[in-house]
Amino acid sequence: MRAPSPGRPARxxxxxxxxxxxxxxxxxxxxxxxxxxxxxxxxxxxxxxxTLYRHFPTREALIEAVYxxxxxxxxxxxxxxxxxxxxxxxxxxxxxxxxxPAQQRxxxxxxxxxxxxxxxxxxxxxxxxxxxxxxxxxxxxxxxxAIRQDVETRDILRMAAGIATSSEGxxxxxxxxxxxxxxxxxxxx
Amino acid sequence: MRAPSPGRPARxxxxxxxxxxxxxxxxxxxxxxxxxxxxxxxxxxxxxxxTLYRHFPTREALIEAVYxxxxxxxxxxxxxxxxxxxxxxxxxxxxxxxxxPAQQRxxxxxxxxxxxxxxxxxxxxxxxxxxxxxxxxxxxxxxxxAIRQDVETRDILRMAAGIATSSEGxxxxxxxxxxxxxxxxxxxx
DNA sequence: ACCTGAACACCGTTCAAGT
DNA sequence: ACCTGAACACCGTTCAAGT
Numbered sequence: 001m002r003a004p005s006p007g008r009p010a011r012x013x014x015x016x017x018x019x020x021x022x023x024x025x026x027x028x029x030x031x032x033x034x035x036x037x038x039x040x041x042x043x044x045x046x047x048x049x050x051t052l053y054r055h056f057p058t059r060e061a062l063i064e065a066v067y068x069x070x071x072x073x074x075x076x077x078x079x080x081x082x083x084x085x086x087x088x089x090x091x092x093x094x095x096x097x098x099x100x101p102a103q104q105r106x107x108x109x110x111x112x113x114x115x116x117x118x119x120x121x122x123x124x125x126x127x128x129x130x131x132x133x134x135x136x137x138x139x140x141x142x143x144x145x146a147i148r149q150d151v152e153t154r155d156i157l158r159m160a161a162g163i164a165t166s167s168e169g170x171x172x173x174x175x176x177x178x179x180x181x182x183x184x185x186x187x188x189x
Numbered sequence: 190m191r192a193p194s195p196g197r198p199a200r201x202x203x204x205x206x207x208x209x210x211x212x213x214x215x216x217x218x219x220x221x222x223x224x225x226x227x228x229x230x231x232x233x234x235x236x237x238x239x240t241l242y243r244h245f246p247t248r249e250a251l252i253e254a255v256y257x258x259x260x261x262x263x264x265x266x267x268x269x270x271x272x273x274x275x276x277x278x279x280x281x282x283x284x285x286x287x288x289x290p291a292q293q294r295x296x297x298x299x300x301x302x303x304x305x306x307x308x309x310x311x312x313x314x315x316x317x318x319x320x321x322x323x324x325x326x327x328x329x330x331x332x333x334x335a336i337r338q339d340v341e342t343r344d345i346l347r348m349a350a351g352i353a354t355s356s357e358g359x360x361x362x363x364x365x366x367x368x369x370x371x372x373x374x375x376x377x378x
Numbered sequence: 379a380c381c382t383g384a385a386c387a388c389c390g391t392t393c394a395a396g397t
Numbered sequence: 398a399c400c401t402g403a404a405c406a407c408c409g410t411t412c413a414a415g416t
Contacts, residue, residue: 048382162351177344184373237401
């Protein structure tokens with residue numbers, strides 16, 4: 001069993017198609033949501049359906065390519081915050097101001113959920129790096145005793161995802177739930 | 190604009206079809222998940238697709254009918270727990286032992302999410318009653334100061350839904366997240 | 379090597395025709 | 398009144414045929 005390896009192709013014309021599909025999909029996801037028909041994306045990009053499917057064997061693969069740069073930005077931002085603030089402030093700021101807003105954009109929640117589920121297999125470098133960045137923030141906060149020891153990084157990511165996706169269009173509710181989450185993360189009394 | 194009113198029909202043959210569709214759908218959802226084709230359900234029930242669509246104009250309506258009794262059981266259980274325990278124990282027991290396990294069954298999470306979103310319009314009695322039961326548990330716990338005042342019932346339901354659906358197949362993670370939730374619900378310090 | 383686009387087996391949904 | 402089931406416009410996916 002070989003890995004799907006959805007890498008960028010080498011030949012110039014194939015690479016052009018690949019990039020063009022990703023850009024077209026980005027527009028289509030933004031306009032119509034992440035459930036938009038793949039045939040429609042192919043047609044809009046002016047290429048055959050088979051070309052889309054060879055480059056991106058699953059819808060997931062296409063979504064991943066579209067949001068790869070966003071995942072990378074989240075990863076970079078985590079490192080910046082860790083360098084500039086104390087561990088708890090860095091973690092809280094990252095979740096509240098970067099992760100949750102990102103997950104409220106269509107498509108990216110799916111990607112991050114997938115990152116969380118599959119990263120152990122390390123099939124995608126950007127997802128692996130994302131998980132490591134999140135884990136680093138959490139471990140640092142635990143190391144200084146700012147949050148409880150009996151929590152795992154994926155618990156926080158999952159709860160943040162649940163809050164982000166369930167509070168669509170209600171920022172006040174989102175803030176309330178995040179406050180509950182972070183109060184619940186305090187060291188057990 | 191008239192309400193869809195997906196009530197049970199009066200004529201005996203139509204009622205028989207209605208009930209048979211619900212039972213067939215219940216089996217199909219359990220076996221194949223809540224995304225199973227409606228045409229497949231109709232065929233399996235031995236009725237025409239049009240009959241299914243007249244009784245249940247949307248997939249949501251069919252799911253609602255299938256899980257109506259489960260919603261009612263959850264509602265009843267809330268009242269029982271409120272009568273038998275102190276408010277915090279009742280709320281915590283209800284969420285941990287009834288609500289979250291229920292949401293982990295396929296289909297019912299969708300129904301409860303819908304209940305939460307639409308209950309203000311009170312278009313379905315069982316959903317309205319469910320929300321009132323949950324609200325009663327939360328208000329009682331707030332009245333005795335057992336949980337924070339600045340939380341709304343729907344925040345708790347949403348977070349519980351997020352935890353239930355994101356922790357599939359990992360009971361230990363589910364327990365950890367529920368502990369974070371309930372610690373976060375303590376009166377603000 | 380890579381691409382096209384017709385073709386396949388599906389899907390949700392509708393509606394003329396039946397009883 | 399209620400039901401049937403063919404028909405419509407789609408969907409994801411594949412693959413022979415081209416370049």
